[in-house]
Amino acid sequence: MDRKHPLASAKRAARAGWPGGSSSDAADARAEQVRNRVRLTIEITARAGEYRRGLIAAVARLSAEEAEILAGLEEHGLQVPQLHDVLCGGHVLVDDPNLYERWRAAKGSHPRLSSHHRDIDKTRYPDIGMRGHVVREKLHGRTATGTWVQLEKTPAAFGGSKMPSIDDLRHLMDYVVYRFTGSNVGPWGLSRMTERRPMYLSPIVAVPTSLTPPVARSLTKALRRIEESDDVTAVSQQLAARFPPPDRQDLAGELGQALSDRGGRGLFGNSEVWITQTPSRTAAAVLRASSDRASAATVWPTGGPR
Structure with a gap:
């Protein structure tokens, strides 16, 4: 299935050329639009969830590459309450192998060693890391049917001829916390969504078959x-x-019809989101004027009804 990604669409539109500006300006404008959307989503979930201090300040410095990671998950059904686990290090599985290549080509991506999904040929599909202000250390790789991703609090670079660094030691401390608590240590908290109990997005569960x-x-x-x-x-x-x-004629055939792309409850499904501000002054004035006219139409003339 061909899924349209906002940043990819922006780049295609930029190559085609937008009236009134250069292609690079158009691509930058669309990328900024996606970045603002992701920023707003994180700020919304921060109202209801508990995170480590500094998340809102980090969101202000969100890069386009980080926004692409989170926007890609939102494409595949991520909802606002689930974003909390993602930011806290939850292990996410998406049955879409195209995400692996798309994130692999992002600026700042680099091969990294990890112990996740050892059944995959790491020579052909190496695990990929990327650092950022919000994701801190994004790590993703391939699964048999798609892509996995996990955000880590501390980057690590074990292996090769490199000497262990301070970050490597901190990463070991995070591993100790994982062993004691059974929770992944993410950039902004702890998550029970581990590799053994992952978060599934867009799972391939439909197997077409015919009935006798x-x-x-x-x-x-x-x-x-x-x-x-x-x-x-x-x-x-x-x-x-x-x-x-x-x-x-064919009632049984309707059982095999799946929801269209992005079908379901949407980004804010099952989320504790409500309006916390008053309507605009213009809207309030219009509503007040309508109410006054309705009241004047029902006023009885002097002397009462006749």
């Missing part, structure tokens, strides 16, 4: 029976009989 004729007939009868019983739940039986449901 006897099973299809039996299933169709059951579906029609359910539909007829549900037809009288909202209105009277006499009224429902006058407006029968559409006559569909």
Whole structure:
């Protein structure tokens, strides 16, 4: 499935050329738009969730490459409450291998050693790290069916001829915390979403298959029976009989229809988000004027009703 990424779309639009400005200006404008969207999303989740100090200050310095990581997860169904676990180091699986290549090509990406998903050929698909103000150390790699990603509090560069650094020692301390608490240590907190209990986004769970004729007939009868019983739940039986449901020949076939791309509850599904500010003064004035006109129309003339 071809998923359209905001930054990728911006680059394509820039190559095509935008009226009123250069292609580089258009790409920068779209990238800034994506960056602002991600900043706002993080600020919203920070209102309800608890994070380490400094997150809001780091969000102000969010880079386009970091925004691309989080926007890519939002494309695949990430919701605001789940963003908390991502920022706190949750292990995320996405059944889309294209994300691996897209994030691998980002500016600042570099091969990195890790112990995650050892069943993958690391020579062909090395794990990739990237540092940033918000993600601190983003680490991602391939799975058998897609891409995994995890944000870490402290970067590490074990292996090769490099001597252990202060960051390596801090990374070992984070590992000790993981062993004692069973939680990943992310940039802004702890998450129980580990590699053994990951967060799944856009999992491939649908396996198309055909039904034998006897099973299809039996299933169709059951579906029609359910539909007829549900037809009288909202209105009277006499009224429902006058407006029968559409006559569909293949009721069983509808069970295999999946939601379209981005289908579901959306970015703010299951989130504690509410309006915390008053409406604009212009809107308030319009509503007040409408209310005054409605009240004046119902005022009785002097002397009472006639």
